[in-house]
Amino acid sequence: MAKKMKLKKQAKIGIFIIIILIIGCIFGVKLYKEYLYKQTYEYKLLEISYSLEESNILIDNLNDKELNKILELEYNNNIFKLVTEKYFIFNNLEKYLDYISKADTKNLTNIVAMVNVNRDRDYYEEPEKASIDNHELMLVNKYYYLGEDYEPEDITAISPTYAYEGNKINEEVLAAFKNLAEEAKISGYTILINSSYRDYNSQKEVWESRKALYGTRQADAFAARAGFSEHQTGYAIDVADFYDINDKFGETESFLWMKNNCYNYGFILRYPEDKEEITGYSYEPWHYRYVGIEVAKEIKNLNITFDEYYAYYIDK
Ligand SMILES: [Zn+2]
Structure with missing residues (x-):
């Protein structure tokens, strides 16, 4: 038991x-x-x-x-909210937050775009040397400059068939422009290069003579400072209509043709309307930049400026 x-x-x-x-x-x-x-x-x-x-x-x-x-x-x-913005770049986060407190706009899409293209700083403030590794996609604007000694390779004279006298441009750009001009001609438009490669010193002369006459502000509004002009890259052109003698290219039918077709040949309208805040330039219907066909089409589809494209797709 x-x-x-x-x-x-x-x-x-x-x-x-x-x-x-x-x-x-x-x-x-x-x-x-x-x-x-x-x-x-x-x-x-x-x-x-x-x-x-x-x-x-x-x-x-x-x-x-x-x-x-x-x-x-x-x-x-x-x-x-910022992290869901399409062009949000994490490394810019603190700059976005800082800019939100200072900017007039509270629109975050604008804030991201502006900071990405350095507009949280004044023009020409703390500029950096442009990265020249990829010539076709180098960015030269009011924040990225080319040195006095920068001379692009493969610069060639343009025949009077395609340009006014004295114009020179990168060979690849010229080949692309010839295709464009021939195609435009078939549609009935004669598009000519008005201005193209400009070296450091000629840009310097343009800006300084303007400054001597009207002061820095006027000179800045009229022309880029030496080293800061896209024309020094050899990849930028100003065009004119054959009949356009009064600098009213934006009002011509040739312009409409250019606007709708240029990207098929690797060119983009570099300073579009209503994008002055982003590009730092007033609307310039005559100024085009060669970036290659693929990138030109992408920029057209995304409906952004080259400055924004560079910040997000190249520099990031
Ligand atoms: Zn130009």
């Missing part, structure tokens, strides 16, 4: 221990799960006040390195 009682007691203790172990396991698993959750970006973002929805947007759009950077910053309700 005593032996049986002893066995029963042992069984009870055994069951008790098993129950304790089970509870312990459940509790342990729960603690471990909690520990794991605390390591997630979701938890960490919630901790610095992002909502679940906002933190999911950040997680979906950013990589580990970028998310860790966000965790170092204070909560900002513009960040999760």
